[in-house]
Amino acid sequence: MSTTPQALSDPSDASASQKxxxxxxxxxxxxxxxxxxxxxxxxxGTRITDAHAAGNFFRGYETLALKRDLRDVMPIVSRxxxxxxxxHMTTASxxxxxxxxxxxxxxxxxxxxxxxxTEAIWVHAAHLAVRAAPxxxxxxxxxxTPRLWAKARVAKAPGASIHGYGTIADLMEGMTPLTGxxxxxxxxxxxxxxxxISMFYGKFPHPSVAAPGTVAATLxxxxxxxxFTRLVASVDYVKQVCALWDDLIAFxxxxxxxxxxxxxxxxxxxxxxxxxxxxxxxTYEGLDENGRARLAPPGVMIDGNIETRNLSEVHAHxxxxxxxxxxxxxxEGGHDRRGDSLPDGHPWTQRNIARPAQRDEQGAxxxxxxxxxxxxxxxxxxxxRLWLTATRDDFPTNDFIEAxxxxxxxxxxxxxxPETIVExxxxxRVNALERLRADAYGIAFAGLCAAITxxxxxxxxxxxEMEQSIPLDIPEDETMGVGLWETGRGFNAHWLxxxxxRVTNYQIISASTLNAxxxxxxxxxxPMEEALIDxxxxxxxxxxxxxxxxxxxxxxxxDPCMNCANH
Amino acid sequence: xxxxxxxxxxxxxxxxxxxxxVRSMLQISSPAEAGLRMGPIEKIYLIWLAGGSCDxxxxxxxxxxxxxxxxxxxxxxxxxxxxxxxxPGVALEAGAAFxxxxxxxxxxxxxxxxxIVWEGSVFENDSSGEGAFYRLGQDRDGRTxxxxxxxxxxxxxxxxxxxxxxCAAWGGIPAAQGNVTGSIGxxxxxxxxxxxxxxxxxxNIPGCSPVGDNFMETAAGVLxxxxxxxxxPEFDELGRPVWIFGETVHRRCPRGGYYEEGIFAExxxxxxCLVELGCWGPVVQCNISERGMVxxxxxxxxxGGICIGCTMPGFPDKFAPFxxxxxxxxxxxxxxxxxxxxxxxxxxxxxxxxxxxxxxxGKDKPSGWARFQSRPTxxxxxxxxxxxxxxxxxxxN
Numbered sequence: 001m002s003t004t005p006q007a008l009s010d011p012s013d014a015s016a017s018q019k020x021x022x023x024x025x026x027x028x029x030x031x032x033x034x035x036x037x038x039x040x041x042x043x044x045g046t047r048i049t050d051a052h053a054a055g056n057f058f059r060g061y062e063t064l065a066l067k068r069d070l071r072d073v074m075p076i077v078s079r080x081x082x083x084x085x086x087x088h089m090t091t092a093s094x095x096x097x098x099x100x101x102x103x104x105x106x107x108x109x110x111x112x113x114x115x116x117x118t119e120a121i122w123v124h125a126a127h128l129a130v131r132a133a134p135x136x137x138x139x140x141x142x143x144x145t146p147r148l149w150a151k152a153r154v155a156k157a158p159g160a161s162i163h164g165y166g167t168i169a170d171l172m173e174g175m176t177p178l179t180g181x182x183x184x185x186x187x188x189x190x191x192x193x194x195x196x197i198s199m200f201y202g203k204f205p206h207p208s209v210a211a212p213g214t215v216a217a218t219l220x221x222x223x224x225x226x227x228f229t230r231l232v233a234s235v236d237y238v239k240q241v242c243a244l245w246d247d248l249i250a251f252x253x254x255x256x257x258x259x260x261x262x263x264x265x266x267x268x269x270x271x272x273x274x275x276x277x278x279x280x281x282x283t284y285e286g287l288d289e290n291g292r293a294r295l296a297p298p299g300v301m302i303d304g305n306i307e308t309r310n311l312s313e314v315h316a317h318x319x320x321x322x323x324x325x326x327x328x329x330x331x332e333g334g335h336d337r338r339g340d341s342l343p344d345g346h347p348w349t350q351r352n353i354a355r356p357a358q359r360d361e362q363g364a365x366x367x368x369x370x371x372x373x374x375x376x377x378x379x380x381x382x383x384x385r386l387w388l389t390a391t392r393d394d395f396p397t398n399d400f401i402e403a404x405x406x407x408x409x410x411x412x413x414x415x416x417x418p419e420t421i422v423e424x425x426x427x428x429r430v431n432a433l434e435r436l437r438a439d440a441y442g443i444a445f446a447g448l449c450a451a452i453t454x455x456x457x458x459x460x461x462x463x464x465e466m467e468q469s470i471p472l473d474i475p476e477d478e479t480m481g482v483g484l485w486e487t488g489r490g491f492n493a494h495w496l497x498x499x500x501x502r503v504t505n506y507q508i509i510s511a512s513t514l515n516a517x518x519x520x521x522x523x524x525x526x527p528m529e530e531a532l533i534d535x536x537x538x539x540x541x542x543x544x545x546x547x548x549x550x551x552x553x554x555x556x557x558x559d560p561c562m563n564c565a566n567h
Numbered sequence: 568x569x570x571x572x573x574x575x576x577x578x579x580x581x582x583x584x585x586x587x588x589v590r591s592m593l594q595i596s597s598p599a600e601a602g603l604r605m606g607p608i609e610k611i612y613l614i615w616l617a618g619g620s621c622d623x624x625x626x627x628x629x630x631x632x633x634x635x636x637x638x639x640x641x642x643x644x645x646x647x648x649x650x651x652x653x654x655p656g657v658a659l660e661a662g663a664a665f666x667x668x669x670x671x672x673x674x675x676x677x678x679x680x681x682x683i684v685w686e687g688s689v690f691e692n693d694s695s696g697e698g699a700f701y702r703l704g705q706d707r708d709g710r711t712x713x714x715x716x717x718x719x720x721x722x723x724x725x726x727x728x729x730x731x732x733x734c735a736a737w738g739g740i741p742a743a744q745g746n747v748t749g750s751i752g753x754x755x756x757x758x759x760x761x762x763x764x765x766x767x768x769x770x771n772i773p774g775c776s777p778v779g780d781n782f783m784e785t786a787a788g789v790l791x792x793x794x795x796x797x798x799x800p801e802f803d804e805l806g807r808p809v810w811i812f813g814e815t816v817h818r819r820c821p822r823g824g825y826y827e828e829g830i831f832a833e834x835x836x837x838x839x840c841l842v843e844l845g846c847w848g849p850v851v852q853c854n855i856s857e858r859g860m861v862x863x864x865x866x867x868x869x870x871g872g873i874c875i876g877c878t879m880p881g882f883p884d885k886f887a888p889f890x891x892x893x894x895x896x897x898x899x900x901x902x903x904x905x906x907x908x909x910x911x912x913x914x915x916x917x918x919x920x921x922x923x924x925x926x927x928x929g930k931d932k933p934s935g936w937a938r939f940q941s942r943p944t945x946x947x948x949x950x951x952x953x954x955x956x957x958x959x960x961x962x963x964n
Contacts, residue, residue: 029704031658031665034622036701036714057701057714059619059688064745069888075875076883079740082623082776126629134659139583177659178652184637187629191861194630198865201872203855204630205623205776208872211890216835218871226864354747356698359711468836472890547584552661563621 020045021543032131035562051532055368061567065506081563084487091483095496096212099481104213105467106278111215115200117450123488129186133175144539159243214469245440258536263432263554269384273298274486287311317374319345324518327352347507367566370517379527380490383438400448432557512565606794608648612681615654619741620687623776624732631779666704680726688741688750736771737880771806775877817848819857829907846873920951
């Protein structure tokens with residue numbers, strides 16, 4: 001990394017040279033993220049004192065959607081992200097279903113839920129192995145923290161019988177990018193998941209088998225059984241990944257307690273929920289009811305307190321700031337679908353106009369906008385999703401998943417390895433490692449949510465409810481819709497306005513728009529910046545020698561995807 | 568600051584955060600790998616750059632199996648050189664150490680030839696990094712650079728430039744109506760006279776996203792040729808691999824038989840031909856209906872989706888609105904309904920005869936599943952008789 005030493009102390013002073021020196025670490029371009037991101041952090045040698053995260057690219061999907069036939073926005077906006085194109089397509093579909101007042105048949109909703117939960121498996125698994133794990137691989141740990149590496153070499157991995165790594169050092173060897181066992185085993189496992197998604201969506205990325213309110217896959221017995229055999233073939237991988245991350249995280253906490261505060265920030269989350277019940281109807285008036293029936297629930301949590309679980313309230317208080325982003329805004333109406341007024345800066349009331357400029361940390365520095373909820377800085381990660389799930393008392397009755405109030409118990413079925421109950425517990429703090437642990441358990445959660453819905457699909461097939469589509473009636477007059485949904489990495493929403501069958505405004509906010517956002521109107525840092533600031537420097541080098549690994553670990557814990565974020 | 572060798576930072580090849588290209592120079596082929604190599608090239612750098620991309624082509628390539636990417640990287644595909652991947656999505660190093668890989672390629676310091684794979688549209692006016700739509704690192708004097716600028720700098724000495732996906736090949740969605748970024752395709756940007764160091768124009772693997780194996784197969788084919796083993800792969804006038812994009816997706820479509828017999832789906836989810844729902848397959852050059860999407864699984868029409876023309880230069884605007892019936896369908900589908908409908912009925916008559924064993928002639932079929940009469944109508948009987956008589960005249964011919 002290129003580092004610029006700061007004159008914090010005179011290096012010729014013998015006593016001062018003992019103290020770690022800081023500097024500016026310029027992680028621009030940041031690697032192992034979706035799209036283009038540049039992060040600049042300032043450190044004093046023991047902790048990070050300042051951080052700026054800059055979305056480094058822009059394509060203009062909100063403008064590309066304009067003036068198009070309303071029906072066409074799905075295949076257009078799905079291209080905003082190649083990691084979770086299905087989620088963007090589904091979100092667009094929900095916005096259209098609300099605008100067209102359509103009620104998709106149960107089988108279409110069921111197939112969508114299965115495909116979407118499967119897409120989440122892929123997003124979690126790929127993120128953990130390809131983007132996050134290399135930060136903890138053997139060569140990196142040995143180079144940046146020799147003392148930690150010495151401990152890892154003698155630390156037995158408690159889950160060795162499940163994941164097959166004898167010591168923590170073995171596990172770290174496995175995390176080596178391109179050649180490590182974890183990396184090379186995840187690619188074929190991920191391919192199987194990509195096959196599963198393709199069965200319902202035709203294509204992955206960017207489904208070709210969806211229209212508003214419809215999943216167009218021609219269903220046969222083979223569809224569900226071929227999917228089912230691959231799901232079963234994936235369960236051992238799920239057990240291994242949970243055990244592997246549990247072992248790594250336990251070791252790191254034990255070996256150096258600074259990992260507890262690495263990437264820490266308040267427990268403030270926003271989630272829209274996803275994976276609909278087959279009988280749900282998505283309407284503006286019925287948002288709360290629809291949200292409650294979702295397998296992953298909506299909600300907002302501020303400092304560990306749940307502010308709301310009503311999807312309508314999650315939606316109503318969102319505002320988007322562009323004070324430090326390369327945009328101007330234009331006001332566009334001030335009311336919601338019912339005619340009620342919305343707060344200034346709500347995405348239904350404005351549009352963003354690109355204004356390219358030089359990067360200026362006092363002024364505009366990012367292609368990412370800064371969404372807030374009710375003025376609060378909120379993140380959206382699998383950690384928040386699991387937290388809101390664990391604390392709900394209305395989780396639908398099912399055979400696999402139980403929300404206990406303080407944990408989620410997930411029954412992972414037998415394959416070559418025995419049936420296992422994996423339990424995710426609400427952590428004491430929100431930090432980098434807990435975000436990654438939630439990603440790992442998120443695979444189990446998403447996988448079994450898919451299984452729950454698959455059983456409902458079989459049931460619909462038995463009872464003959466095989467309708468998958470309904471005719472489209474395109475409203476000729478002015479219309480509005482909002483799709484509230486989630487990708488694997490968190491919140492996703494599309495706001496639509498249409499007139500005469502064409503799009504007149506389209507606004508997108510995704511999980512990474514929230515997480516990687518720059519400062520807002522009040523100068524408050526975005527969640528990732530907030531997590532970086534005050535985070536400890538654990539690596540043993542200092543000054544010029546700083547590699548920035550601790551900042552990288554914090555950044556990767558958010559799985560930032562600037563494709564979604566900047567669109 | 569002048570970019571002199573003395574002013575450059577020195578990277579330790581043992582440092583995991585050193586540029587991939589610096590670390591790669593230490594790497595010696597394993598005996599297994601050396602045993603598999605069958606040509607003069609031991610290693611090749613694959614520099615993956617992006618413009619107006621969504622990472623979808625990267626995701627598609629991860630799904631490829633012909634060969635899988637992890638085998639190519641490890642140098643374990645017989646005949647092929649080891650591929651040293653320089654991709655921002657997988658690199659361990661970040662910041663200046665990552666862009667140093669690109670600078671080394673520009674200065675000619677790599678120890679092997681390099682390919683450029685470009686994903687996403689090219690932001691034509693991003694010649695400088697300031698106010699760019701894609702900022703990619705800085706030069707040593709602190710000036711911000713754009714990804715477009717790196718393409719200009721690296722293309723002349725690249726062994727080949729491959730544009731992956733429709734955005735890179737033609738401009739794609741970022742270049743469609745509402746284009747605010749000056750998006751164009753790689754060919755448009757490098758222009759007609761561009762030739763790589765090996766004399767090759769831009770190779771295009773379109774699709775949104777493309778089938779991962781279409782890319783891998785083409786890349787492997789080119790590498791085999793360079794190793795002196797394979798034939799030179801054939802490309803069409805737009806730089807597309809002919810064996811992949813030379814046919815329409817309709818010709819290989821599993822629903823094509825329904826079209827021939829004039830049977831069309833009326834709603835999504837039905838199993839018949841999709842042209843009346845808006846499928847553009849009969850004119851679109853693509854192989855997904857034959858190859859599937861991942862490992863032979865999926866594919867648009869295979870599963871039930873209409874073709875929206877995502878591999879074509881006219882995508883998306885010339886295929887929109889996607890969910891309306893293509894105008895040409897009125898003529899072709901009506902023709903197919905009339906003639907195909909007649910053929911289908913004739914086939915039905917013959918099929919009836921072929922569903923009867925010799926023993927069942929004139930009796931009920933001995934099936935417990937349903938009550939079938941094996942007694943065709945008199946006219947059908949006559950047709951069967953004539954048909955078989957004609958069939959028998961073919962003996963020995």
